[in-house]
Amino acid sequence: MERHVTERVITSLTNDTVKSVRALHMRKERETTGRFLAEGLKFIGEALDQGRSPKLLMVGLEARPHAILDRAITATLRDGGEVVTVTHPILEKISRRDNPQTVLGVFDQVYTPxxxxxxxxxxxxxxxxxxxxxxxxxxxxxxxxxxxxxxxxxxxxxxxxxxxxxxxxxxxxxxxxxxxxxxxxxxxxxxxxxxxxxxxxxxxxxxxxxxxxxxxxxxxxxxxxxxxxxxxxxxxxxxxxxxxxxxxxxxxxxxxxxxxxxxxxxxxx
Ligand code: SAM
Structure with missing residues (x-):
């Protein structure tokens, strides 16, 4: 898949990117960065349908090929975001779940005035x-x-x-x-x-x-x-x-x- 050409692979649980995404569980971090975490291809597909691409796309090593994933990788890179591959323990750590989604996206928050x-x-x-x-x-x-x-x-x-x-x-x-x-x-x-x-x-x-x-x-x-x-x-x-x-x-x-x-x-x- 295209992702193997462009992405970096993160394996360390103490990697700074991992820490910053995990910190999005905290309101203060979300307010400071204006970003939020969306987990799973369903969410990412909804975002793409609304013209919203991730600033950061995290793809688990075990993620299966999927048309939405291909769209997400293309849209993320096209719009200047980053695509990284991560291990299962990293997905668990970020999601704080034993059975994490295999694809995560970090998006800008949007509020309508x-x-x-x-x-x-x-x-x-x-x-x-x-x-x-x-x-x-x-x-x-x-x-x-x-x-x-x-x-x-x-x-x-x-x-x-x-x-x-x-x-x-x-x-x-x-x-x-x-x-x-x-x-x-x-x-x-x-x-x-x-x-x-x-x-x-x-x-x-x-x-x-x-x-x-x-x-x-x-x-x-x-x-x-x-x-x-x-x-x-x-x-x-x-x-x-x-x-x-x-x-x-x-x-x-x-x-x-x-x-x-x-x-x-x-x-x-
Ligand atoms: N003790 C609160 C009270 O006296 O309103 C109960 C609040 S209720 C759990 C939360 C909200 O749900 C209410 O403010 C209202 O907007 C809506 N709600 C719940 N039951 C309702 C009902 N039977 N009729 C109209 N609104 C209701």
């Missing part, structure tokens, strides 16, 4: 207030993508969407939808320009989630896992809705509630 969001390009968008669980956030990004939402806006102090755990939970959708972030004040100012309805989700809402007449594009606001949607953000919504809780459970998991909401809105639009 609020001003660049085009609301009408999708029937719905999701805004999350202070989401704390990386698995929830990754699942929401994946679900938003699946339902045809334009993207996810992170309000206030949220977990990092580019953490290894969040990225894994997106199953590649981290490359497919816009990700934006804003303070509550920035969000509230921007919300004034929203052309459709802004829909809050609260357990104390009087309106059922299927009873509200929602004008597209919908901006669906979801609250924090513990505290729920704050009064300030709920007051900025055109309507607040509730998904019925028919059993003993007080509330739905945040990602599940988001799934119910985005499909209700996108199916109706």
């Amino acid at each position: 609020l001003a660049n969001i085009r609301p009408s390009s999708a029937p719905a968008w999701v805004a999350l207030e202070q989401v704390r669980d990386p698995g929830n956030l990754g699942t929401i990004i994946r679900t938003a993508d699946a339902a045809g939402c334009g993207g996810v806006i992170l309000i206030g102090d949220c977990v990092d969407p580019y953490s290894v755990e969040a990225v894994r939970a997106t199953m590649g959708s981290v490359f497919a939808v816009a990700i934006a972030r804003a303070t509550a004040a920035e969000f509230l100012a921007w919300r004034q320009t929203w052309p459709g309805n802004v829909v809050g989700t609260r357990l104390d809402a009087a309106v059922g989630y299927r009873d509200a007449s929602i004008q597209s594009p919908a901006l669906i606001l979801m609250g924090n896992e513990q505290a729920g949607l704050t009064d300030t953000l709920a007051a900025a919504c055109d309507v607040n809705v509730k998904i019925p809780m028919r059993g003993r459970a007080d509330s739905l998991n945040l990602a599940i509630a988001t799934g119910v909401m985005v499909y209700a809105v996108t199916d109706a639009s």
